[in-house]
Amino acid sequence: MSAGFSAVQWNRRKLIYDGILIAGVVLFIGTFMTLGALRNPPTDAPAWIGLRIKAFGTCAFVMLTIILTIGPLARLSPRFLPLLYNRRHFGVLTFLVALVHAWSVVDWFSVQGAMDDLMNEMVASPGYGKFIGFPIKALGLAGLSILFLLAATSHDFWLAFLTPRIWKALHMALYVAYGVLVMHVALGVMQEDRRIFIPILLGGSFALVALLHIAAAWREREAAQEHDGWLVVGPPDSIPDKAARIVTAPDGERIAVFRDGNQIGALTNVCAHQNGPIGEGCIVNGLVTCPWHGYEYRLEDGCAPPPFTEKLATYRVRLRDGIVEVDPNALPLGTQAAIRIG
């Protein structure tokens, strides 16, 4: 954790994740190119490169769509948490696939001796003042630049260097990249290829990402009941042992109320590492463990065990008439606040 920077630690799960990821990309691109070549056999080098552009471009867009669905899916059901486990590698591979797509575009112009046309389209196109006809390569380059920035800063070194708050804010730019790339496809291949499945797939992908985020946000919006300014959690047994119930304060802040046997404590639901939903994690070896990357905190005071230094905000908890209640006002980081019942 934050005691010092350490190199990426590979483990079996990460290797399996990456193996499946790479196999999926190879299978997608191989199938796309084979079927494309069978359906409309390329007759020359530019035609082959054109097929490669489509294969890698489609693959990168599908990967980006999947990446953006992982977060809300994991919030809706813990079954999807394994997908989240190594999402950064997924993102870096997406950038590499998108890079091959962009390089293939340059290659297409290069083999035809038309690099000047490419440069003119990028820097002096009259299409910059239009909607239909806007230079889609500029949109693609903008999207690729954002993906590069995110891939280059995806390592834990940058997370520690930039601080989690800035790192997370920077990586939210992935949504901007997705929006730019949706328009790259909508103004590009969707205008050239008039078959109906292209807008259906493009619009469907965008709608899927948007609806999953709305569904995840909707589920979290319901505020807990209040009693004398305290939030009602429920009987102690309603909190699963070594896990948490998440309650939402009227201001929208989410609080994770954990139970470890007869000890009950409340922490902010936001992990200090990457803002992960700590209340969806569980207690392992007496420590609250974030489901995203395994960062650990003591339940009693929200502090990471030595030598680590992360601290979470804690909340006062009380048992009133057999009902657990939590004070929605956060205590200073690392304040001891957990109680014992029975």
Place this chain on the structure above:
Amino acid sequence: MTRGHRTFHRLLWPVLALIVALGFTTALVKRPPPDPPADSAPKTRVDVLLPEPK
């Protein structure tokens, strides 16, 4: 995450999504119509004038 951050995010992302949805819809509306199938190509003036063979 402070209340200010949360308010900012609640405004920013729906606005971005709306802009992209609007852009996609406009691109779809302005998209050229599909090519007509070959067998529904317009008949020549002579075809129209001549009766169908029985």
